Each structure stands twice: as structure tokens, then as C-alpha cells.
Amino acid sequence: MNDQITQIRAVGQSHPRREAREKVTGRIEYIHNLRLPNMLYGKIFRSTVAHARIVSIDTSEAAACPGVDMVLTGEDIRKIMPDPHFGVMFHDQPVLALDKVRYVGEPVAIVLASDPNVAAEAVALIDVDYDELEPVFDEMEALSAETFVHDELKPGIPxxxxxxxxxxxxxxxxxQLRHGGDVDTAFEEADRVFEHTFRTHPSAHVPLEPPVTVAEPTGAGLTLHTANQSPSFVRYEISRLLGWPQHRIRVRVPYLGGGFGAKLWIRLEALVAAAALLAKRPVKVSLSMEEQFYTITKHGATLKIKSGLDKDGRITARKCEVFWNGGAYADIGPAVAFHAGMTAAGPYDIENVAIDSFSMYTNRPVAGAMRGFGHPQLIWAYENHTDMMAHELGIDPLEFRRRNILREGKEHATGTALNTSSVEKVLDRVAERLQWGKPFERGEGTVKRGRGFAIGIKASIAPSTSEAIVRLGADGSATLICATVDMGQGSDTAHAQIVAEVLNMPVEMVHVVHPDTDVAPYDTGTLGSRSLYHMGHAARLAAEDAKAKLEELAAEVGAQPGSNVPIWELFARKNGMPVGHVVGTASxxxxxxxxxxPMTGQSPHITPYWMLGATGAEVEIDTETGRVTVLKMINVADTGTQINPKIVDHQISGASIMQLGQTMQEKVHFDFGQVTNASFADYKIPSMLDIPQIETSILDGAEADGPFGAKGVGETGSFCVSSAIANAVFNAVGVRVSEMPITGETVYRAMRAAAGEPLEEE
Known part of the structure; x- marks a missing residue:
């Protein structure tokens, strides 16, 4: 309106999280607290065997239990969903098991009752007769196994x-990815060849709010109140399963009590929707903490990596084979195999690259998206491998990386150039903050100290879409309507800052409407650190559209440019009173x-932006027990412009702490498919006593195509933690850990083996 008005700075300021007061006062909305009139509660009967044909399901005793309204099996689901199989990439997962069960914990039946305790008691009365089949649990065994988890693949997308x-x-x-010339010839011509194998194990997301969904029949439609990171997809997939137009499905998502990928795509929504329609009443299903472990896990993986080097220590060839343990159903596993697999060559300038990455079916719970989307596992392998080569060659690990890193403008193994993301600056910063090359206190007696570092790269997901609406009111406020889910990452605050920056108003005057598919336009999902970049742009463009329309209104009602007429007066001139809105939209x-x-994996523009991170670690090891104590972590991140510096710092440190737990202690233990540590009593996440000193260092600079120069950071801090700690362990005691988690027993066994005194395997 007036070029002379002082610009109110919103972007780049650490504005308080807008939901903070609601959270600390207990007033915030979570689906776990939702109660609807006449609501039934669902409790799930789960398979007790890993792989079997279902001979019969006897629900008669459960159905006769006083207080039970209904007991549903897979055949009942078919009454309203002719083909009741869902999935984001493959339509292979049944709403309730049909004909077969494929993992321990798979939903087989559901009991509905007005009292959740009655439903839980009735579940124990269901009897299923199985014809057991040979299971396969390991991703490598699955390659040659004579038993198949699925008889036939069922791809769901074009x-x-x-x-x-x-x-x-x-x-x-x-x-598969093929870059450069013939990789086998390059290996033949190499002066040195190194080959190593690494493993990671499944871990659990364990958000403090387990998955929960309420489905409510509403006239000719259905409303889903759900804790989910991808409401637009839920609407689409439920409409597909029911054969309904999408407008009959409404999906509401308030705040989430954590997600990390555990609440992406379909979790409970299909089952609860079917139950509500069959019961003709609202139905709520809330998983227990134990049930989370049978619902979704992080991929375990076996990673084989081979590199050829010339006489100057430059990598000339790399071959990678990655096998992802995807569990019984595909979920987003194929995308993990693709998106993580394509960066298996790392942030290195390698002329000849061959990568094969396989999503494997096994008889374990489904593995899906988790913070980092496969990259922490991948970087665990290639940064251990990098350090091992450097030490074998007698080259300082920092110098070795400097000889081989990708530099600005160089072509990544995918064929896409590295632009506005400097590997060299990230590497130099972590070395500087770690004081690499300077004297270091190595410990004394039985306690040894070491330090290490690692660097990693990730491509942002592409292509994907975000749409936004900005409504500018006569009172001078703005409302942002979008489907990005704030699950603790602070997206509501950051997006409000972007809108405020465009409209030159205080951030407090921008309101954010939580995802509701009857109101909010489409968004691919809150995943892969894409929201700030994609929805940030959509919010910016929608705000600019609203601003332009306000200027048109001003001209229409006779306000002269620069006259500084209040917004309320513009609407009063237009509508006779100070009411009304202008609405900006953008996609x-x-x-x-x-x-x-499809044959080579090559593309000149495979990603809108690159994410780069590094971690430095200092550790202390008790050589009598192998116990590793992480003393310090330094996280370096290329974040572009920081929309909200405090949120950025918390995102990076939070990601590193989460990955610290999965590096040092977290592992889902299985006994013939049965999870044996499915509780916080046995599955230990980091406590305050486990968290070391953490430093965050942000590179200056803007992402050329980002909203106000910003890009996503939610995963960057997770990339390199595991490999940095492993490299520090080697630096301290000279043994290499090739399998996560890095427990005291693992390190002690490695030290004993290195001393020629191996311990017997249990």
C-alpha cells in the first residue's frame, strides 16, 4: 500500500512457537482426547505367528461377550471395500488379514464396544486356526529363500x-543407477580396491502419542479425525477404497504428539473408516505403546560398498548394493530404496558409479518412512567406508575427503549438478569446530578418548505439490489455510512468518488453520523436510496474491498510492462497513x-535442492567394558536462510539426539518374528543423562530458489551422527564397528577380537 511504511521484519527472527502456551497449559487438541457421542472403541486382535494361511477365525465367543457391539474380520471389510488393500506405492496391505498373515502382530480382527475395557477382554476370546508357513526374516536370506511373502507383486501407481x-x-x-563408464573396467584399472559390508537393525519411531483415529459417519459422507502427516493422501486413499468421490471424505488433523514418519500415509484410517461405516456409529482406535512396534519400524539394512582408487588416493569407481528390510508390506519402502539409493555414492566426485538398491519383503512388521528416509543407514556405511580407506592408505581422513568431495557446480552421480550447496564449506566447518589436527587429550589408563566426523548429502523429494490460501481480513489480520501438519517441527510458526513478511504485518496477526480437507487445499504431505521449501513457497505466493488483490481493492475505492488508508476503511468504502476479505491462492x-x-537413474534435474550436513563427535571408552560415552557432538548444517533461527537450532539438535539413540542403544529385538522389547521399559530412548554437549553450526548463505532463501532442515542433523561416532570409536581404540547399535558389548567384542582373544558367541 505505502512504500514509505517501515518494513516489519518477520523472516530471520526467533519468534516464539505459536502453540507453546497451549501445550504447556494442556489446552491443545489431540485426537487421543476426542470423545464423540455414541462412540465405539475398537481393539485389534493380532496374529501370533509370522507367516501362515488362515484356516478359520472363530469370533463367536467374543461376539457373545456382554457389551460387545460387533466383531469384524477381513471378510466383513469386503462388504464396503471390494478390494480392501491399501498402500502408497503398492496396493498390497489388507485392512484386516485375508487368507494369510505375514507378520506377528498383523491385524486379523477388531472388536467394537462402548467400553474399551470390554473390547480388550473380548479380543482375548477370538480363536484363529493357522496353517503355518516357513517365514523369512532377514533381508539377505529373502534373496534366495524358497518361501515368498507375497505370491505376486501389486504395484499401485503408474x-x-x-x-x-x-x-x-x-x-x-x-x-539401479549407472554413472560414467563401465564400473567393472574402472575397478580393473584401479590401484587399490576396498570392499566392506555394514548392517543396521530396525528401530522404532515411538512418538509419545501413538497412532489414533476417530471415524465419524456424517450423512452421505465420513469424517476422519486422525493423527496423520498426510491428510490429503488419506482422503484420496479412503475414497479409492470405498469407491466414493473425494468430497464425501473429510480428514481433520490437529497437532500431533510426534510423528517422524510413523504417521504417514495410511495407518489406522482404513480400518477405522470401515468399522465406523459397518457399525453406523463413530469408532475410535487408539494404539498402545506396545502396538506401535507392530505397526511401523525403521528399515534395517545390509549395505555392501566397494571403491576403487588411483595412486593419488582419488576414488575412481564405486559399486553399492543395498538391501532394505521392508517387512511384510511395501508401504513407502520402494521410495526409500530409490531416494536413499541414488545418493549411495555420497557427496563425492566419482567418475564411475554403479548402485543397486532393493526393497525386500520379509515376515517382519512394516518398515516405512523415518527421519532421514534411509540416509542415516546409508551414510553409516559410506562414511565408515571412507574412514577405513583413509586409514588403510595412511592419509588423514580430512585430507582424504578433501581430495574426493564434490565441489560447487560438479555433477553428482545422479547427473544433477551440485548448486548452492557447498560440501567443502560443510567439511571445513566441522573440522574447524572439532579442532581437527590440533592436540587432543587421549585419556589415560583404561579410559581412552577419540574423535571423528562424517559428512552426508540428501536430495529433497521431487516432484511434489503444495497449495495454500491466504485470507486477508478487514481487521488487518491474515489467515493461512494449508495442509502442512505441525507435529512439533514448528511449521505453523515458520509459515506464519513468511506470510507476515510478505504482508508487512506482525507475525501475531497471522493465524494458521490446521489441516482439514474440507477447507485446506492439497499438499503432498509433511515428510522429507519438504514443507518449509514447498509450502513456504505456496504461502509466500498466496500472500503476494492477497496483497495484489488488496492493492486492486484500494484502487477500486479511490485510495491513492502512498495514502496509507487503513485496511478497515478500504473494506468500509467497498462494503458499507468494515467487513470482508480478499483471498490469495497459490500452488x-x-x-x-x-x-x-529408469535404466541408469540419470537426470540433469533430479531434485529442487540438496541437503548437506556433517557431525563431529568426541567419545570416551572404558576399555574394560567397552562402554562408549559420547562427550560432545557438533552438528553442521547447510540450511539456507533461517526463517526462525531458534526453531532451526532445535530441529537440528533434536534430529541428532534422535539418531544418537538409534546409534547407541535403540534396536527392535525379534524372536522368530515376535518383538521382545515392545515397551519403554525395554526399548530405551535417550534420557537427559544420555545427551552430550551439543553444538550447532549453521552455514551462512541462501538457497537460490528457496522461499526467502530457505530450505528444509528437519532431517539434516540425523545424517552423520552414527558414522561420526563410529569413526571416533576407531580413533579412540582402533577397532571398527560395522553394525549398529554401538553397544558396550559390540565394542568390547571388537577389542577382544583385535587382540586375538575373541569371545564366544552367545
């Missing part, structure tokens, strides 16, 4: 229809995405 009808395989999805899809060649 891009993978080439797999339709493929039978007798546990390879759910194969991805954002990054420009220029080129899908990779």
Missing part, C-alpha cells in the same frame, strides 16, 4: 506398473524436475 504380475520373488522394488511445484532414466 510409475511402477512394469512390476505388475511379477511372481515368486521377495524383491519388492529394484532400483507450488518446483520448476524443471526431470524424472530419472
Amino acid at each position: 510409475e511402477i506398473q512394469f512390476l505388475k504380475g511379477v511372481r515368486d520373488t521377495n524383491v519388492g522394488f529394484p532400483y 507450488f511445484i518446483p520448476d524443471g524436475h526431470i524424472p530419472p532414466d
Whole structure:
């Protein structure tokens, strides 16, 4: 309106999280607290065997239990969902088991009752007769096993229809990348060749709010109140399953009590929707903490990496084979195999690269998206491998990396250039903060100290879409309507700051409407650190559209440019009183995405931006027990412009703490498919006493195409923690840990083996 008005700075300021007061006073809305009139509670009967044909399901005793309204099985679901199989990439997961069960804990039946305790008691009365089949649990055994988790692959999206009808395989999805010349010839010509194998194990997301959904029949439609990170997808998938137009499905998502990928795509929504429609009453299903472990896990993986080097210590060839343990159903596993697999060469300038990345079916619980999307596992392998080569060659690990890193403008193994993301600056910063090369106190007696570092790269997800609406009111406030889910990352605050910056108003005057598919436009999902970049752009563009329309209104009602007429007066001149709105809309899809060649994985524009991070670690080891204490972590991140510096710092440190737990102690233990540590009593996440000194260092600079120069940071702090600690352990005691988690027993066994006194395996 007036160029002379002082610009109110919103972007770049550490504004308080807008939901903070509601959270600390207990007033915030969570679905776990939702109660609807006449509501039934659902409790799930789960398989007790890992792989079997279902011979019969006897629900008669449970159905006769006083207070039970209904007991549903897979055959009942078919009454309203003719093909009751869901999935984001493959339509392979039944709402309730049909014909077979494929993992311990798979939902087989659900009991509905007005009292959740009655429903839980009735579940114990269900009897299922199984014809057990040979299970397969390990991703490597699944390659050659004679038992198949699925008889036939069931791809659900156009891009993978080439797999339709493929039978007798546990390879759910194969991805390959080929870069440069013939990699085998390059290995033959190499002066040195190094080959190593690494493993990671499944871990659990364990958000403090387990998955929960309430489904409510509403006239000719259905409303889902759910804790989910992708409400737009839920609406689409439920409409597909029911054969309904999407407008009959409404999905509401308030705040989440944590997500980390555990609440993406479909979790409980299909089952609860079907139950509510069959019961003709609202139905609520809240999982217990134990049930989370049978619902979704992080991928365990076996990673084989081979590198050829010339006489100057430069990597000339790399071959990677990655096998992801995806569990019984595909979920988003094929995308993990693709998105993580394509960066298996790391942030290194390697002329000849061959990568094969396989999503494997096994008889374990489903593995899906988790913070980092496969990259922490991948970086665990290639940064251990990098350090091992450097030490074998007698080259300082920092110098070795400097010889081999990608530099600005160079082409990554995917064929996409590295622009506005400097590997060299990240590497130099972590070395500087770790004081690499300077004297270091090595400990004394039985306590040894060491330090190490690692660097990693991730491509942002592409292509994806975000849409936003900004409504500017006569009272001078603005409302942002979008489907980004704030699950603790602070997206509501950051997006409000972007809108405030465009409209030159205080951040407190921008309100954010939580995702509701009857109101909010489409968004791909809150995942992969995409929201700030994609929805940030959509919010910016929608705010600019609203601003332009306000200027049109001003001209229409005779306000002269620069006259500084209050907004309320503009609307009063237009409508006779100070009421009304102008509405800005926008849709954002990054420009220029080129899908990779299906045979080579090559693309000149595979990602809208690169994410780069590094971690330095200092550790202390008790050589009598192998116990590792992490004393210090230094996280370096290329974040572009920081929309809210305090939130950025918390995002990076929070990611590093989460990965610290999965590095040092977290592992889902299985006994013939049964989870044996499915509680916080046995599955230990880091406590305050486990958290070391943490430093965060942000690189200065803007992302060229980001909203106000910003890009996502939610995963960056997780990338390199595991490999930095492993490298520090080697630096301290000279043994290499190739399998996570890095427990005291693992380190002690490695030290004894290195001393020629190996311990017997238990």
C-alpha cells in the first residue's frame, strides 16, 4: 500500500512457537482426547505367528461377550471395500488379514464396544486356526529363500506398473543407477580396491502419542479425525477404497504428539473408516505403546560398498548394493530404496558409479518412512567406508575427503549438478569446530578418548505439490489455510512468518488453520523436510496474491498510492462497513524436475535442492567394558536462510539426539518374528543423562530458489551422527564397528577380537 511504511521484519527472527502456551497449559487438541457421542472403541486382535494361511477365525465367543457391539474380520471389510488393500506405492496391505498373515502382530480382527475395557477382554476370546508357513526374516536370506511373502507383486501407481504380475520373488522394488563408464573396467584399472559390508537393525519411531483415529459417519459422507502427516493422501486413499468421490471424505488433523514418519500415509484410517461405516456409529482406535512396534519400524539394512582408487588416493569407481528390510508390506519402502539409493555414492566426485538398491519383503512388521528416509543407514556405511580407506592408505581422513568431495557446480552421480550447496564449506566447518589436527587429550589408563566426523548429502523429494490460501481480513489480520501438519517441527510458526513478511504485518496477526480437507487445499504431505521449501513457497505466493488483490481493492475505492488508508476503511468504502476479505491462492511445484532414466537413474534435474550436513563427535571408552560415552557432538548444517533461527537450532539438535539413540542403544529385538522389547521399559530412548554437549553450526548463505532463501532442515542433523561416532570409536581404540547399535558389548567384542582373544558367541 505505502512504500514509505517501515518494513516489519518477520523472516530471520526467533519468534516464539505459536502453540507453546497451549501445550504447556494442556489446552491443545489431540485426537487421543476426542470423545464423540455414541462412540465405539475398537481393539485389534493380532496374529501370533509370522507367516501362515488362515484356516478359520472363530469370533463367536467374543461376539457373545456382554457389551460387545460387533466383531469384524477381513471378510466383513469386503462388504464396503471390494478390494480392501491399501498402500502408497503398492496396493498390497489388507485392512484386516485375508487368507494369510505375514507378520506377528498383523491385524486379523477388531472388536467394537462402548467400553474399551470390554473390547480388550473380548479380543482375548477370538480363536484363529493357522496353517503355518516357513517365514523369512532377514533381508539377505529373502534373496534366495524358497518361501515368498507375497505370491505376486501389486504395484499401485503408474510409475511402477512394469512390476505388475511379477511372481515368486521377495524383491519388492529394484532400483539401479549407472554413472560414467563401465564400473567393472574402472575397478580393473584401479590401484587399490576396498570392499566392506555394514548392517543396521530396525528401530522404532515411538512418538509419545501413538497412532489414533476417530471415524465419524456424517450423512452421505465420513469424517476422519486422525493423527496423520498426510491428510490429503488419506482422503484420496479412503475414497479409492470405498469407491466414493473425494468430497464425501473429510480428514481433520490437529497437532500431533510426534510423528517422524510413523504417521504417514495410511495407518489406522482404513480400518477405522470401515468399522465406523459397518457399525453406523463413530469408532475410535487408539494404539498402545506396545502396538506401535507392530505397526511401523525403521528399515534395517545390509549395505555392501566397494571403491576403487588411483595412486593419488582419488576414488575412481564405486559399486553399492543395498538391501532394505521392508517387512511384510511395501508401504513407502520402494521410495526409500530409490531416494536413499541414488545418493549411495555420497557427496563425492566419482567418475564411475554403479548402485543397486532393493526393497525386500520379509515376515517382519512394516518398515516405512523415518527421519532421514534411509540416509542415516546409508551414510553409516559410506562414511565408515571412507574412514577405513583413509586409514588403510595412511592419509588423514580430512585430507582424504578433501581430495574426493564434490565441489560447487560438479555433477553428482545422479547427473544433477551440485548448486548452492557447498560440501567443502560443510567439511571445513566441522573440522574447524572439532579442532581437527590440533592436540587432543587421549585419556589415560583404561579410559581412552577419540574423535571423528562424517559428512552426508540428501536430495529433497521431487516432484511434489503444495497449495495454500491466504485470507486477508478487514481487521488487518491474515489467515493461512494449508495442509502442512505441525507435529512439533514448528511449521505453523515458520509459515506464519513468511506470510507476515510478505504482508508487512506482525507475525501475531497471522493465524494458521490446521489441516482439514474440507477447507485446506492439497499438499503432498509433511515428510522429507519438504514443507518449509514447498509450502513456504505456496504461502509466500498466496500472500503476494492477497496483497495484489488488496492493492486492486484500494484502487477500486479511490485510495491513492502512498495514502496509507487503513485496511478497515478500504473494506468500509467497498462494503458499507468494515467487513470482508480478499483471498490469495497459490500452488507450488518446483520448476524443471526431470524424472530419472529408469535404466541408469540419470537426470540433469533430479531434485529442487540438496541437503548437506556433517557431525563431529568426541567419545570416551572404558576399555574394560567397552562402554562408549559420547562427550560432545557438533552438528553442521547447510540450511539456507533461517526463517526462525531458534526453531532451526532445535530441529537440528533434536534430529541428532534422535539418531544418537538409534546409534547407541535403540534396536527392535525379534524372536522368530515376535518383538521382545515392545515397551519403554525395554526399548530405551535417550534420557537427559544420555545427551552430550551439543553444538550447532549453521552455514551462512541462501538457497537460490528457496522461499526467502530457505530450505528444509528437519532431517539434516540425523545424517552423520552414527558414522561420526563410529569413526571416533576407531580413533579412540582402533577397532571398527560395522553394525549398529554401538553397544558396550559390540565394542568390547571388537577389542577382544583385535587382540586375538575373541569371545564366544552367545
